[in-house]
Amino acid sequence: MDTMKSARKNETGEVGSDLSEQIKAATKDNHVRAENTQLMLSYQKGEITLVQYKVLLCSLYEIYRALEDELDRNASHPAVAPIYFPQELARVESLERDLEHFFGSEWRKRVIVPAATLRYGHRLRQIGRENPELLVAHAYTRYLGDLSGGQVLGKITQKSLGLSSKEGLSFFHFPGVSSPNRFKQLYRSRMNSIELTEKEKAAVLEEAVQAFELNIQVFDDLQKMLSVATETADQHKDRSPAAVLPSSPIVQFTVGLCVALATIGVGMYAL
Template sequence: MECRKKKLKKGPGDWKTYLTDQKQPTSQMEADMKVTEKVKGTDSDLSEQIKAVTKDSHVRAENTELMLSYQRGHITLPQYKLLLCSLYEIYTALEEELDRNSSHPGVAPIYFPQELARQEALENDLEFLLGQDWKEKLTVPSSTHKYAQRLRQIGKENPIFLVAHAYTRYLGDLSGGQVLGRITQKSLGLSGEEGLSFFSFPGVTSPNRFKQLYRSRMNSVDLTEEEREGVLQEAVRAFEFNIQVFDDLQKMLRVTEAATDWRHRQAQHASRDAAHGAETVKNRLSEKAQMSSSDLSEQIKAVTKDSHVRAENTELMLSYQRGHITLPQYKLLLCSLYEIYRALEKELDRNSSHPGVAPIYFPQELARLETLERDLEFLLGKNWRERIAVPAATHRYTQRLRQISKENPIFLLAHAYTRYLGDLSGGQVLGRITQKSLGLSGEEGLSFFSFPGVTSPNRFKQLYRSRMNSVELTEEEREGVLQEAVRAFEFNIQVFDDLQKMLTVMEETDIRQRRATHKSTSPGDQSVARTFQLPTSLVSASPVMRLVLGVCIALAVAVGMYAR
């Protein structure tokens, strides 16, 4: 171990000086190499232990769909850009924490900023590929954020664990990363170093020798058994983070591939390009995307199951499904929807840059306010705003939307999800029923049900769920969103209840009015007045009661059939 001790006196970052020692330039390196080779196979070497415990994870990482595609030379410019975006976030976090802990006894021996640092190289590549405003164009999956958060966490709590992440990342870059660099250069037809700086290590003249030195330095770190065990576990975790990133990127790449196909087909329809443009690319989510029990969308579906069933099986909704809709009923339905969407979309616009709202903010594809205004103007006339009539429950709903926008914008997720995906699911059924029942043709009066920016509702819903599931939430925030989703259903059920009360009152009022009318037309026939009962035919024919009943039913359908 004499040789190792002598080498360590040089300090971190001095390996080039060490390699070119004026006294014994060759023998010193050979001695160090021999030491490295001798300890390579022993169980006490941290580098070998990491290699052993991460063996399975290493194989899994190499066999992810993304890496296999990359190794076959199947790399496109959009794919490469996405990969660099994630690498930038990861290395920014890693190198900030290494810099912060550079004097830590566990970090100092493997701290080589001049030789290994990747952040500046990634910045150069991203500026070349994305332009000077590249920072505004960064797009990464939630798993990348989780990876970066973990690095910052251990940088504060257990800096020694940074050894595991630095080792797996930097030595990977010096090994397989070089192969990936050549594949990238060939696949994309890049020349020189522009766009390929990440793969270049000008401070490392011999990758193999440097890796040997790096392992030797890492193996020299003095660790307790507990610390060693922690580092090994962290190494496994590092691989798992990378696997998650690769998998998430592959999902994002499917969207990119679908977008490319979409653009090709859209090029054949220039007029449609002008109308929808590149924004509609967001609608092309792969139908192979799968949800897990940890997905927010699935959790919302689970916690609102009972409320969903209650909404679906109300007398009002069941009646509407039978096609019982009149023009007055439809007008009142649109009035309530207008108030709800006016509040929702105003608050979404206000919070469009919020990290919890931005991923699900699709104003061009989903916004309903303008369509509702057109429908109401067509049905009620130019003074339609003066004729808006809604129940108290609708006002309570809109007040809640404005409240959470100020206090907890993340909760808007729940309302946007239940409303918009309802429109794209059960709302489409409602549209067909309305069109058939009212004999409407074209889009006049039916704009609310039309989504010209969504070419495939099913694929768009998949994209929407994927975006929502990518939102980074604390456990407290997640619980809050789930509770708000239940509350969204309950608000709508309250609307049903309020309308049902209105229906009851108006039925009783109608009965009294008819009785009064009957008495006034037969003033001398008191026996008839005392024994008079309202015929059921009159009840069913009452336009007022049919109007209110229809509104209740329509509102029930609009909410009860979401996201099927």
């Protein structure tokens, strides 16, 4: 109920009836919370390594595989059909190319994701089975965020990793979208045309908030993991030169997840 009330007004205080405006209003506080995490700020400063980026790709792959499996399965659902743009937006194949570039042909055996990412994927599959209209909230926050931040994030990543070409950066490119701004307008228009009852609309707004909360929970969990891993590394540092942070696979994995999941949230901000 509180989410529905907060979504009734846009930034000027006027009542907004469009679903896209209401989602933006309902998730405003969540945006601020996620934007101000140290992880988010770190990525925007270009503080990312190749190991961290590889882990990012693994997490993104798990999330988008779940999302796009459910969108495909519910493509004819009246709430999903208007915002179903597989040719223009689908990210799974792009992520597979990136993963193969960095991990090789056996990349599927090397994909590692944290429990929080698995929980997000589980949520997507659950609503795909039980309440497909809620997929609208996740598709909106993910795809429009990627379209908005893709070019900037791609350049940050390329510069941070010192990549000389666009190989390994397919995720950030949308060859089927000639104008991101025009496409976002089309997407919002199609989404706003979806016919929902007041109860269904309220549920979609709550799910949009949940989408951000899932990411914020991931940030919090990873910050705790990083703290524990750093403390462990410090305890062993004086005992053995081999125990420093960069040489520990577990610590590398934790640090990578922190930056990676921060990246996942970055795109959401330019909705």
